[in-house]
Each structure stands twice: as structure tokens, then as C-alpha cells.
Amino acid sequence: MAINFSISRWLDSVVSDQWAREGRALDALGEDLPELILSSAPLAEVHRLDLALFVVFEEASLRVSGALTRLAPSVDALNFSAQQTLDEARHHEVFRRRLDLASAACGQGLAASTEAILIPPLRSFIQRCYEVADGGSFIDGMVLTNLVLEGMAHPLYSYEERYWKPVDPYLARLVRGAFIDETRHVAFGADVVRTLLLDDPARRAKAAALCAEARLAMREVFSFYVREFVGLFDSVARLHPEVFADAEMAPGRLITATPYEEQVAMIHASIDKEHARLIARAGLD
Ligand SMILES: [Fe+2]
Numbered sequence: 495m496a497i498n499f500s501i502s503r504w505l506d507s508v509v510s511d512q513w514a515r516e517g518r519a520l521d522a523l524g525e526d527l528p529e530l531i532l533s534s535a536p537l538a539e540v541h542r543l544d545l546a547l548f549v550v551f552e553e554a555s556l557r558v559s560g561a562l563t564r565l566a567p568s569v570d571a572l573n574f575s576a577q578q579t580l581d582e583a584r585h586h587e588v589f590r591r592r593l594d595l596a597s598a599a600c601g602q603g604l605a606a607s608t609e610a611i612l613i614p615p616l617r618s619f620i621q622r623c624y625e626v627a628d629g630g631s632f633i634d635g636m637v638l639t640n641l642v643l644e645g646m647a648h649p650l651y652s653y654e655e656r657y658w659k660p661v662d663p664y665l666a667r668l669v670r671g672a673f674i675d676e677t678r679h680v681a682f683g684a685d686v687v688r689t690l691l692l693d694d695p696a697r698r699a700k701a702a703a704l705c706a707e708a709r710l711a712m713r714e715v716f717s718f719y720v721r722e723f724v725g726l727f728d729s730v731a732r733l734h735p736e737v738f739a740d741a742e743m744a745p746g747r748l749i750t751a752t753p754y755e756e757q758v759a760m761i762h763a764s765i766d767k768e769h770a771r772l773i774a775r776a777g778l779d
């Protein structure tokens with residue numbers, strides 16, 4: 495069935511329904527930082543760095559999707575970029591607000607937190623997304639941002655939600671809300687790309703080559719961050735065994751009972767599986 499990209503559908507199903515429900519759940523939890531984070535410096539550090547990484551990703555998606563409204567070649571593509579821009583602006587705001595709280599509690603500025611987490615390969619990838627969007631290619635901008643940057647990042651959100659649930663349920667809920675939107679961005683994005691390339695096999699081959707090459711670059715980025723964060727979680731879980739006693743990293747898999755290397759391998763397997771499915775959906779496999 496064809497996707498309904500209209501702004502009125504987005505307002506009804508996302509803004510009025512989904513976001514209102516998430517807002518009530520977040521209000522019930524309250525945004526104060528949990529005592530556990532305020533009292534554990536190592537936990538506070540992982541929390542702050544992870545939030546900073548969310549802010550970096552959301553800001554990049556926001557700036558690219560906003561730029562793509564200028565280039566969208568069809569009404570569906572235009573509406574989709576406009577919706578995504580607002581979705582990303584909201585994600586950026588909610589994660590940034592929590593990062594502000596977390597940075598202030600550690601006596602750090604927000605910029606110091608994002609600087610500390612942004613590795614050079616991710617900085618260059620984001621720079622490339624901006625250049626492509628500014629350079630005028632809607633398809634290439636979608637390939638780099640929706641299909642590669644978000645397409646490879648979004649399977650991680652479900653892990654993030656489970657890791658944070660016992661420590662910061664408010665953040666776990668923010669991640670879950672963003673995950674629902676990201677799932678839509680990658681699926682709808684794949685559909686937009688497939689439709690635009692339907693009658694142009696030469697252009698499709700070019701987009702497929704860009705996608706394959708960008709995927710390799712992002713694999714290096716995720717390889718670093720997955721190792722880094724699983725390692726950090728592993729050490730804080732050992733420092734606070736009572737908190738992580740029942741925490742799962744995947745359904746039915748306790749963090750404390752899953753060796754570090756196995757957690758890393760499971761996360762990479764999820765990224766590969768979800769990404770392959772997405773690329774097939776976009777017709778770029
Ligand atoms: Fe987002």
C-alpha cells in the first residue's frame with residue numbers, strides 16, 4: 495500500500511497521537527536526574543557522553559533534512575523532508591535538554607561534552623552529508639543521511655533503551671520515542687528513494703555505489719562507538735551490580751550474563767541485518 499506522506503496525516507498520527515502519548519509518559523516520570531546518576535561519577539560520565547552522541551546525530555539529521563526540503567523533486571519528498579525536519583528538531587531539543595541537565599550536574603559545558611565524543615571519522619561523515627545537501631543532490635543527501643547515518647544508527651536505539659531503563663527511565667523513554675520516529679524515517683526514506691529511482695537504472699547504480707561506500711565509512715564509526723559504550727556500560731554494571739541485576743541488553747539476555755565481545759557482536763549483527771533489509775527496500779542492493 496502506498497505511504498501517505500501528507501502533512502495532515504503526520505499531524506494526526508505523530509504529533510497529536512504519538513507525541514502526546516509520549517509527553518504524558520515523560521511527565522509521569524519527571525525529568526529530574528536520578529539520584530544514582532548524581533551520586534556515581536562513572537555512571538554520570540557514560541550518561542553525559544551518550545547524550546552528547548545523541549545530540550550530535552540529531553543535529554546532523556535536522557540540518558540535512560531541513561536542507562533537503564529545498565531540493566525535494568516531488569510533493570511526497572517535500573512533505574517527507576518537512577516532517578522529518580520537525581521530528582529531528584524535536585529529538586535534538588529533548589536530548590539537548592537532558593544533556594544540558596547532565597552537563598550542568600558534572601560542572602561541564604555542553605560543548606565540552608559533544609567535543610569529547612565526536613571522533614574524526616564521524617565529524618568527516620557529517621561534514622560530507624552537509625556538503626552533499628548543500629551541493630544540490632536530494633537523492634545523495636537521502637542516501638547518506640536516511641539510509642546510512644540513520645539506517646545504521648537506528649537499530650542501536652533499542653539497545654540504548656534497554657541499557658538505560660534501570661538507570662534513567664526518562665532517557666529510556668526519550669530513546670524509545672525517537673526510535674519510533676527513526677524507524678519511520680528510514681522506512682519512508684527508503685520508499686522515497688526507490689520511487690524516485692524507479693525509471694533511472696543508471697542513477698540507481700550510482701546511488702547504490704554511494705550507499706555501499708558510505709556504509710563502509712560508517713561501519714568504522716559504529717565499530718568505535720559500540721565498543722566504547724558497551725565497554726563503559728560493562729564497567730558501570732560491575733560497579734553497580736544491584737542496579738543492573740535484571741537489565742537485559744537484548745530480549746532474554748541479561749547484560750551481566752553476556753560477555754563483552756558477545757554484546758558487541760550481537761549489536762553489529764542487528765545493524766547488519768536491519769541495514770540489509772533497508773537497502774533492499776530502497777532498491778539499492
Ligand atoms: Fe532523529
Ligand SMILES: [Fe+2]
Pocket residue numbers: 555578582644675676679
Ligand atoms: Fe531521523
